[in-house]
Amino acid sequence: MKQQPPGWVEISRDNDTQIEAIRAHFTGHAYDPHWHDSYLVGVTEQGVQQFHSRRKRHQSRPGNVFLLEPGELHDGDAVDDSGFTYRMLYIDPTLMQQQLGDLFTRLPQHFELSFAATLSQDRQLAHATFYAYQALQDNEPKMVKEAALQDLFTALTRHHHWQKAPAAAPADTQLALQARDYLHSCFTENIGLSDMAQALGVDRFRLSREFQASYGLPPHAWLIQLRLVQARRLLASGIPPVDVAARLGFADQSHLGRWFKRAYQLTPARYQRHCTNLPDCG
Template sequence: MITPINDNDWFIHSRTPRMERLEAYFGGHAYDPHRHDTYAVGVTLAGVQSFHYRGAHRHSLPGRTIVIHPDEIHDGHAGAAGGFRYRMIFIPPHVFQDILRGQPLPFLPGGITTDPRMAQSVVRLLRHIDSPPEALEEDDALFELAMAMNAVTGHRPPPRRFDYPAAQRARAFIDESPSTTITLAQLEAVSGQNRWRLSRDFRVLFGTSPYRYPTMRRLERFKGYVQAGNTLAQAAVDAGFADQSHMNRQFADAYGMPPGRWFKLTRQSTDT
């Protein structure tokens, strides 16, 4: 059963060029089932942080590290009275691929670890939530996190080869065509790779499909337009959605709450 939204819920949201960072408190229900095309990696600071993930009900206690793989459905809620507080970073898979250079993305099936290497690397990226780290500090911490995730997940390079340059060309084409409807035929031509192998490799290397990737980029543009002062309806159209209702469905699917609530919490964080 979904518990009512607590009026004391809050979050602090900040960005760097390569990731989003969040600190939040929720007294009960936090997020409906949703999925995003970034890793969500974070630490529980207080209370019991509970979520459904990969067919099980998970519970993270203070000090534990959570790793949600891209495009995996999950929700979020307090697992005990008193709510929960946590910090989380959202890292696009291509940031890890700059380090991994074509290896499959690390995957932690259970979503929670007590490994100290993970905790140390995540805390470095989240230590000062309201001020961005220096570029070199962020580089170093991201490298440590990628190596820790490989170690914790027991990753071994598979015998099958992946066409990382082709997938990267397709991703770059999507990034450079923000207002264009893109087809697999176009990506096939740009990448020089068979569309079905490209689609498979894209999922392994970047954590989501060639369809969901541009959808998430449109949602990012939408958030930026609203934060710049545009109405929800105008921002939805400017970001490339057919209309506001189309955007609403995609937003809830990606973030687990309607855009109105997301922006209300964001404005609260900037007012405090």
């Protein structure tokens, strides 16, 4: 049997649902703090998967399910030389809402889906996650995939709660919220911290302090994450990495590649090849 290298990533993207199915193994430091614009539902297959999320350290062991919401900052490390292996699904929030709409006859108004806990030992949910991953990875017939996903979303309903949409931010976090909105409005531009501070009428030291206190990353790191999230979408749609880099404000393709690999342990070209079946051009 062919042996896998010490660290590896297998990835596919389902054409019907746009769900990404990832199986990966890491030793040592896996990835830096980052976030996604998708819901992440994963299960640890082997080893101990250590990560920080919601300002806490978590250790996921074989059979544990980990649940992350869009925008939830997390990292990843192995605790010993044997490393860890996991399977994970990236689920778009729109698809999540559609599936929940099918399960519930009446969804609450102005509510957001939130997972009650980051880790779960629910065996039924773990099994459903494994099964859904395998159905998508193997590109089973559409009906098989739909049945697997229905089981997964049914199992997930025991691990969520309806969270009221956030009210107006209090004064001490309003600046951070304004800064985040500013970054989202011009993330492809070559903006500086001084530019943002001037636009918001505040000094850049206070701006950095308030932003990191609210979101766990300094503004420049958040900006990179915004670009990487969009890069995944553009790459999955077949746009060449060199053009993606130019569109998103990276200095060049190698600059995009360095940041992309730090966050996802994949080169942009390899990610694109697995998501689109395009030839790997480097």
